[in-house]
Amino acid sequence: MKLSANQYPQEAARVLREEPQVRQAVTGATLNFDGKRRQAYAEVEAEAWRRWAEGVKNHVLMNLDRYLEEAEANLRRNGVAVHWAEDASAAQRIVAQIARAGQVRTVVKAKTMVSEELGLNPLLESLGLEVLETDLGEYIIQLLGQPPSHIVGPAIHLNLEQIRRLFHQRFQTPLEASPEALAAVARQRLREGFLRAEMGISGANFVVAETGTLALIENEGNIRLSTSAPRIHVALVGIEKLLPRFSDLSVFLSLTARAATGQRLGTFVSLIQGPRRPGEPDGPEEVHVVFVDNGRSSVLADLEAWETLRCVRCAACLNACPVYRQTGGHAYGYVYSGPIGAVLSPGLVGLEETKPLPYASSLCGACFQACPVRIPIPKLLLSWRQRAVAEGLTPKAEAAAIRGYAMAMTRPWAYRLATRALRLLPEKALDNTLLPVLRAWTAGRAGLSPSPKSFQQLWEAGEV
Amino acid sequence: MKVSLFITCLADQFFAEAGVAAVRLLRHLGCEVDFPPGQTCCGQPAYNAGYWAEAKTVAEHTLEVLEAAEYVVLPSGSCTTMLRAFYPELYRDQPRLFARAEALSHKTYELAEFIVRVLGVRQLGQGLAGRRVAYHHGCHALRELGLRQEPLALLQSAGAEIVDWPAAEECCGFGGLFSVKLPEVSLGMADRKLDTLPPTSQVDCLTSTDGGCLLHLAGRIQKRQLSLPIKPLASLLWEAVQ
Numbered sequence: 001m002k003l004s005a006n007q008y009p010q011e012a013a014r015v016l017r018e019e020p021q022v023r024q025a026v027t028g029a030t031l032n033f034d035g036k037r038r039q040a041y042a043e044v045e046a047e048a049w050r051r052w053a054e055g056v057k058n059h060v061l062m063n064l065d066r067y068l069e070e071a072e073a074n075l076r077r078n079g080v081a082v083h084w085a086e087d088a089s090a091a092q093r094i095v096a097q098i099a100r101a102g103q104v105r106t107v108v109k110a111k112t113m114v115s116e117e118l119g120l121n122p123l124l125e126s127l128g129l130e131v132l133e134t135d136l137g138e139y140i141i142q143l144l145g146q147p148p149s150h151i152v153g154p155a156i157h158l159n160l161e162q163i164r165r166l167f168h169q170r171f172q173t174p175l176e177a178s179p180e181a182l183a184a185v186a187r188q189r190l191r192e193g194f195l196r197a198e199m200g201i202s203g204a205n206f207v208v209a210e211t212g213t214l215a216l217i218e219n220e221g222n223i224r225l226s227t228s229a230p231r232i233h234v235a236l237v238g239i240e241k242l243l244p245r246f247s248d249l250s251v252f253l254s255l256t257a258r259a260a261t262g263q264r265l266g267t268f269v270s271l272i273q274g275p276r277r278p279g280e281p282d283g284p285e286e287v288h289v290v291f292v293d294n295g296r297s298s299v300l301a302d303l304e305a306w307e308t309l310r311c312v313r314c315a316a317c318l319n320a321c322p323v324y325r326q327t328g329g330h331a332y333g334y335v336y337s338g339p340i341g342a343v344l345s346p347g348l349v350g351l352e353e354t355k356p357l358p359y360a361s362s363l364c365g366a367c368f369q370a371c372p373v374r375i376p377i378p379k380l381l382l383s384w385r386q387r388a389v390a391e392g393l394t395p396k397a398e399a400a401a402i403r404g405y406a407m408a409m410t411r412p413w414a415y416r417l418a419t420r421a422l423r424l425l426p427e428k429a430l431d432n433t434l435l436p437v438l439r440a441w442t443a444g445r446a447g448l449s450p451s452p453k454s455f456q457q458l459w460e461a462g463e464v
Numbered sequence: 465m466k467v468s469l470f471i472t473c474l475a476d477q478f479f480a481e482a483g484v485a486a487v488r489l490l491r492h493l494g495c496e497v498d499f500p501p502g503q504t505c506c507g508q509p510a511y512n513a514g515y516w517a518e519a520k521t522v523a524e525h526t527l528e529v530l531e532a533a534e535y536v537v538l539p540s541g542s543c544t545t546m547l548r549a550f551y552p553e554l555y556r557d558q559p560r561l562f563a564r565a566e567a568l569s570h571k572t573y574e575l576a577e578f579i580v581r582v583l584g585v586r587q588l589g590q591g592l593a594g595r596r597v598a599y600h601h602g603c604h605a606l607r608e609l610g611l612r613q614e615p616l617a618l619l620q621s622a623g624a625e626i627v628d629w630p631a632a633e634e635c636c637g638f639g640g641l642f643s644v645k646l647p648e649v650s651l652g653m654a655d656r657k658l659d660t661l662p663p664t665s666q667v668d669c670l671t672s673t674d675g676g677c678l679l680h681l682a683g684r685i686q687k688r689q690l691s692l693p694i695k696p697l698a699s700l701l702w703e704a705v706q
Contacts, residue, residue, distance in 0.1 A: 013648040023652060322635045326652040360646070362639025362653070363512060364603035379553075385514025394514070402510050406518035409473075410525040412502040422477060440644035444651040445683025448478070455476045455483035459499050464487050 003349060004333035008356035011331040025159045026149075026328040033153075033319040036262020037370060043264075049255050054374040056252075057310040060242050061300060067209040067242045068291065074212030075289055078274030083290045088118045091292050095120060095201070095234060096127060098288055102232045104129060104198040108190075110216070110223035111135035112203030113151055113313055114236045114292055116335040117348075120201070132193040134222035139186055143170060149329035149337065151315035152260050157328035190222065200226035200284070204237045205312065206252060207289070210245045213273055214289070217256060217266035224270050233272075233284040239291050240300075240309040252312070259372035260314035295348035304383045305347040310373040311340055317367035317377060323360055332357060339367035343380040351384060355393045358384035401437075419454045465583075467495045468533035470526075470572075472543040473505040474675035475696070479539075482675070485702035486539045486575055492705055493583055503529045506546040512640050516554060520561075523551050527564050535582065536572045539698040541605025541673045544574040549608055574605060574673055575698055576615040586621060588704040593623030595668050597700070598661055598692075600681065601633045602674035615673060615697055622704030627667050631660040638680035654684040664692045673697040 004011070015022050060067055072082045085091035099107070107129055109115065121142075124131045133142040137155035141148060143166060148154030155163075160179065167173045167182050171189075174181075202223055206215040214235055216223050227233045243252060249271075257263040276283035300306050318324045318338030329337030334345045334354065342357040351358075358381045361367075367377040388394050408414040441448070458464050467490055471483045487497050507522030526547070530536050538544045551565035579585050597619055605611045612633075616626055637643065637653025644650075658681070661667060670685075670692055672678055682694040 009646055012646060016648045016652055027656065322637070322653050322656065323646075323649055325656070326649045358514075359642070360649075362603070362635050362637060362642045362650070364635035364639070365607035366603075366635070369607060382512070382514065385512075386516055387514075389514040389516075398513070399515070402513060402515045402518050405505075406507075406510060406515075406521050409504040409507065409522045412504060415473075415504045419477065437644045440647045441683070443647055444654075444687060445680065446686030448679070448683070450477050451480035453480060455471045455480040456499075456503075458480055458484060464484050464499075 003353055005345060005354040005357055007333055008331055008360055011333065012327045012360070015327045015331050021159055021162075022157045022328045023326055026157055027325045029153060029156045030319040030321075030325050033261060034316075034370070037259055037316055037319060038262075040258035040262040040264065044254075044258070046258075049251055050372055050374050053251060053255055053372055054310065056243065056248055057373050060244060061240065061306060061309055064239065064242070064300065067244060068239060071207050071209040071212060071242055072291075074209065075207075075274075076212075078212045079277075080212065080274050080287045080289055083288060085290050085292045085294070087294050091118045091236065091290055091294070092120065092123045094290050095236075096123065098232065098234055098286075099124070099127065099129060099199060102198055102286065104232065106130040106132065106193065106197040107199045107201055108132050108134050108193050108197040108226045108230060109138070110200065110202035110218070110226040111138050111154065112201065112236055113148070113335060114203050114238055115201060116147060117294065118236065118292065120236075132190070132197070134190050134193065134226055135218075136183060136186055136220060136222075139190065140166065147330070147335065150318055151313050151336065151338075151340075153315070157330065194225045194229045197230045199232040199234060200228075200230040201234045201236065202227050204235050204241055204289075205256060206243045206249065207237055207241055208243050208246050208249065211273070213246060213271050215249055215253065216270040216272070217253060217260075217268075218270075219261070219263075219267040221268055224268050227270060227272060228283050231284060232286045232288070233275075234288045234290060235272075236290050236292055239293055239296050240311075255372045256312050256314050259312070259316040259370065299344075299347040302347060304380060305343065307375050308340065308344045308347060308380065310375055311344065312373060314372060315340075316370040316372060317375075320366040320370035321361075322364065322366065323362060332360065339377045339381075340375070343375075343377055343384065346384050351387055351391065351393065355388055358388065416456075419456065422450050423452070423454075465495045466534040467497050467578075468500050468530060468536050469497055470503055470506075470530065470536050470538045470543070470547070471499070472538055472540045472675065474679065475539050478679055479675050479696045482539055482696035482698040485696075486537070486698040489575075489579075489698065489702045489705065490537065493579065493585055495583075500529050500533065506543045508543065508546040508550070509640055511546065511550055511554065520554055523554055523565070524561070527551070527561070527568060530568055531564070533571065535578065536568065537575055537578045538572070539575045539673065539696065540675055541574045541602040541609055541611060542676060544572055544577070545604035545608040547572045574609060574611060576618055576673060576701070577609060577611055579618065579701070580614040586617060588618055588622050588701060589706065590623050591704040591706040592619060592700065595624045596627050596666060597624045598627050598629050598667050598670040599632060600636060600657070600670060600672040600677055602672050602677050603635050605673050606633060611673075618701060618704065619671075622701075624700075624704075627662050629661055631657050636677045636681055638674075638676045640676065643680055650680070651684065654681060657681065658684065658688070658690065661692075664690055667692060669693045669695045669700070671695045671697050671700050
């Protein structure tokens, strides 16, 4: 996927200035999701579930080699072809090869973030294939030529009016069509696609090592159709998506649904145990699992960032994030946005390409409280900031200012001097300053006015 | 009980009267208050920006200044979190400094937290009867220190009414350097806070334990020409005993 994360500050400002409807749409939708998530957590012993899920995921990650081999063996036993992709181009080659061998002309896609990460759609289209996104939100943004702006709700940045206009232009629906009528039009087209397609591409929420089971959660039924109607099913799976035992699903399926949408369980849960067996009337003839690394091994080897690999892509942190709510996901410039994107993306594609992202947070901590697997996002944001400083990726003026600050704050006489100087400035001097930091402050806020005497001055004058 | 006040740089410079109120309140509650000389900033700006070497020099200075204190009380949830949670984090690879940071961590409290959890006081007087107060939960106070009921209970016990505010627990967008690194996003967050308040005719003041949040919100309130007075929590609590 095209990477423009280094433009985050400019893009965030631009979205707020030029597309105010995005803030409104995203704020409304995420507050709704977040409220439902809180209710769904409150129904269960969420703290215990979160700690347990964290423990299971940590165990998988600490023994990933073993579980990957176990998963591979059990998938093969189930008749699934297993492929290993070290990076995006390897994954692209594998999928292209499967498509060629199967004489595929049309591909239906269930929502998968890893396929966005791998840039799969442009590749398939360049091979002359028709690619149809089948999640309603994904379908809408595919029509618009946009990437997803949210991990679970890819079109969350759009409002009903925009979708009405889009469908009016593309499918001649009336401008005042109801959401149900719009969905019916999309459904009609998607159904035709499901029947036409030779290949379905999905991700997977979990792969159970013990049984070689693919687990997929959804609400629209498009994943079930994409993985069962076409002749060939290809599942793209990040190597971190494993669970050791089948029984682990009992908590993970419900916890993920609660975190993502506040549901007790997704409307559809598909547990896939391989291709159609002799005598079975339907299901794909071939099932392929492509295990994707694409930077994950190096994240796993990182003494701090490895914790991001617990992520189950529920987007609860996006929904809880007041920073994400201002702009939605596109401003972040990479497939994974919001708090998890800010700590995951530097690990996957490098800090140099994503350096504003760890600063896209006020460190309020709402993300950590929402996360079903307790990823310490604020701590990891700080860890990336530290590395940005250590690698000289921060502005020189900022580094100098911080050095000056530390000098003053370790010398009480300098602090006193600054206290006095602040009070000798003419009134409003802080408003019209040339200092960029103060200009940024006063652009949207009234100027700073210090207390007539500092507390320290009052104390020393015996006025306390 | 002997209490050392760590005023914090923002309160020292911008909310001196809140510091005075905190001292008077603590004395009123029977504490002997001192003000360890030489104190400056807790170091959080450098810590949050990723400049841990600089953060450590400032933290070491503060460790020294507060070494002899029995209790340290701050009129700020964020700076309390810096001393309590982040100093030990800074020194996780330096055992001696870590031990000193841990010692400070265990004796450090935010003002309302100290009053309720250490002094065991839940009732301050009736000085806030009929006052309609919007309480902004600072993020560190709420999510790091776990302070939700303590400040509200003290205000309510003095007769204040805490107004219904859907975004009371959301970040205001201050975030230290965040407020000037991403000013548009920061202001969007402030506006979300202010836009979800009841009409200003139904609120007498907005308060919080954190000076940074108040400075940011006050600046935005003034810029938008809203009529909503800002009062630091310490000042309100001192009024409560009047």
